[in-house]
Amino acid sequence: MILGLPTETALVFGLILVTVALFVTEVVSPDIVAIGLVVALVVLGPWTGISAEEGLSGFSNPATVTILAMYVLSKGIEETGVVRRLGAEVAHVTRGNENRLLAAVVALTGPIAGVINNTPVVAVFIPMVTDLAEEAGVSPSKLLLPLSYASMLGGTLTLIGTATNLVASDLSASLIDHPFSMFEFTSLGLVVLVVGSVYLLTVGKALTPARVTPGDRTTQYEIDAYLARVLVPARSPLVGVPAADVASDAARDLDIDILDVVRGHEHFIATDSDRELNARDILTVRGAPDEIKRFCDVADLRYLPRATVGDDELDNPAEGTLVELVVPSESSVVGDTIAGARVRERYDATVIGVRRRNGDLVRERFGPHVIEAGDSLLLQTTEETVEYLLETHEFVVTGEIPDLIDRIRGRELQPTTLPALAIVGSVIGLAALGVVPIVIAALGGVVAMVVTGILTPSDAYDAVNWNVIFLLAGVIPLGLAMQDTGGVDVLASGVVALSALVPAVGMLAAFYLLTGLLANVVTPVASVVLLLPIAVDTAGRIGADPFAFVLAVTFAASTAFMTPVGYQTNLMVYGPGGYRFTDYVRVGAPLQALLTVVTTLGIVVLWGV
Structure with a gap:
């Protein structure tokens, strides 16, 4: 016994605390932490109850494989240029009007993110939004945070909207024999998207600061x-x-x-x-x-x-141009120095400024600077390099050549556009009708993307965010260990003690709030893995509907608005928007509180509790 707990339970709780601490401090990247967690769980198997097969089960988990496939399918849509073309059309219509631009960004990003991975969607829209903000004389900061939040809200529309939904569905199937269907919670997702969008266009607009001054x-x-x-x-x-x-x-x-x-x-x-x-x-x-x-x-x-x-002297599309890039967490240059990344040699580009993820500016002696996820780089390079950078996953272009938007609008859609859309539509349709499981439908879609020539095998492998895949595979066994060692029972017993003071609806809201707070400091997937079993156990103990608690945890994990590290798209807009950490709390906390009420009531009305 340790602190009144069985040794095996206390040991798993200790691993959880260490894992959360490493996630928060980012001393080691989260995917490496997750792999280390698998090793620890298996090595300590006599106490954790996790065998080698169970430790590696996350890699064969249907949710992990489905997410891998969805990255490839999203890449296939991205390659057709249809999303970028759509963004260019919006840019053309909304030029010069802040309110119209904000409304268009929120209204377009949300629904698209419901069926396509939201990371490439945000990556496509960041440069459009940044350039249009400059043209309208509006701070890009006023638009980029709503862009990220809208993409997160859109992820609540369908089963494939986020990786979190897929993991939650798999856990729900194992815990209560109730996996999610494709559109099972779309009605609630629509409510969340509409309420969140109204907030972003009103209160959120007033709270979002103008950190970056429009101009050079x-x-x-x-x-x-x-x-x-x-x-x-x-x-x-x-x-x-x-x-x-x-x-x-x-x-x-x-x-x-x-x-x-x-x-x-x-x-x-x-x-x-x-x-x-x-x-x-x-x-x-x-x-x-x-x-x-x-x-x-x-x-x-x-x-x-x-x-x-200034910009006018350096931005000369005929020979050279300025471009701003943000470094995503999956970029291979993260952890390298600028000199070690060989930016000049690889991209024919010269670094002339760096905005670090904490807001500090670096203006000289760039070579020894260690590149971190969320850093923004200001480069001078060629137009050809800019177009290449738009297609690579190493960086997210946050400021394009102004004429590029018009050129995109003038291009014909790729011949692969209709086949790619048909493939993704077929995947969604087959899964929604229950003809085949979503994982099989998604893998079939990957095969179709390659066979039809929309993607090469190399493109398919490159499309996968392997950091996320290893993170998922690593944290899934942690949930098993919590259940095997009695950790879920211990925590659920403590939570149930509150049920004498709080009604079932209050408990539902409490789990939503707790999951959202945890997702802000670790990852959404980790918060689902940790809390969903406890929520289900608690629901059973208090006589509530377990599925209602599953939905509360799932939706809360997809709405990590309060920190830049809670969700990838939040980190993507951090540098370009010039935001401070407190800006996410300022804008995201009221939204998180609002959705706690809206989602809880929505679950009660639509499913009961």
Whole structure:
């Protein structure tokens, strides 16, 4: 016995506390924590009751496999360009009007996120929203947080709306023999989406701060003093030297980047050009003021104090352009330094500013900076690189070339659009009608995507967010350990003691609130795995409907509004919106409280308790 608990129960509770602490502190990435949890559960099997087969059962769990398949299906839709085309049409209609733009973003994002993984949906809409906010003179901060929240609300519409729903369905099947059907809770999801949308367009709009001032990105990153123009006199030793060599030498020997070369009316990017420098060329350089002065002394250059450098000078689509990127948690560059990630070599891009996920700005000595999920990078690069970055999963483009929206609108839809939509529609239809289980329908859809040429096998593997898959596979056995060691009974007994003071409806609301709070600091999936068995056990003990409690936990886990780390899309908009941690509490806490009431009452009205 430890603290009055059986040794095996206390041990599992200890593992839970360690896991939650690691999730919150992010000392180690959550997927690695989850894998370590599997190892610990199996090694401590004599006490946890978890065998090697049970420890690895998360990898073969139908929810895990279904989520893997849904990533591929979402990629197939994304590849057709239909979502981006739809976003461009919205952009065209709403230009210049903040209210119309906010309403369109919320109204469009929610329903789409009900059938397509919301991460690529938000990734597509971030650059559109950012550029349109700039054109309208509106802070992007006023629109990006509602974009993330709307995508989360849309996930409550269908079984495949979020990974959380699929995991909850699998747990519900094992605990009460009641898996979710495709549209079983769509009626409640619609209520949640409508109420949440009204909040975002009214109270939420008033509470959302304007952290990023609309205007030049160089001003937003406060790098004006770190940009300058210098003249190459005829006597300079740089005359006759290829521009790329000069840029390379300057970056190696000094904390200086040569961004471009101005020759009369012509601009060209220095790092991407083998043209030799001529007398009277003007170089645009980035560096600390003292480093720029040192560069001028060493290379015998003349500093031009009256030449200002801003977005207009750097954003020249014919030769070079500014682009802002956010680093998603699944990017392979997370944990690398900027120098180690070889941003210049891999993307023909020069980093000129970094906004860290905590809001701090980095304006010099970028090489040693360790890239974290949620960081935003301001780059100067080529238009071709921007289009490539739009298609990669390494970064989320948060500011596009303005003309790109119009070009997207002018493009014909891909020939694969109708087949891709038909495949996803068939998956949903077969699962909804119960012809085959959702996992089989989804895997069949993956096969169809590859066989029809919509995706290559390589595309399919690349589409999967393996961090999430390993996280899911790792935390699922934890739920088994809680049940096998009696942990669920212990916690449920403690909760039931409150039922003498709180009616069943109050208990339902309490589980919703507790799940939502936990999902904000760990992950939605982990909160479901931990709390859903306790909720079901509690419902049985107090004579309530277990399925009502399953729904409360499921919906609450999908609405982690109060922290940037509670949900991936919250982290994606963190840097571009310039938000502070407290902004999520300020806007998300009232919404979470509102939905606690709305969802609880909705469950009572639609299913009883």
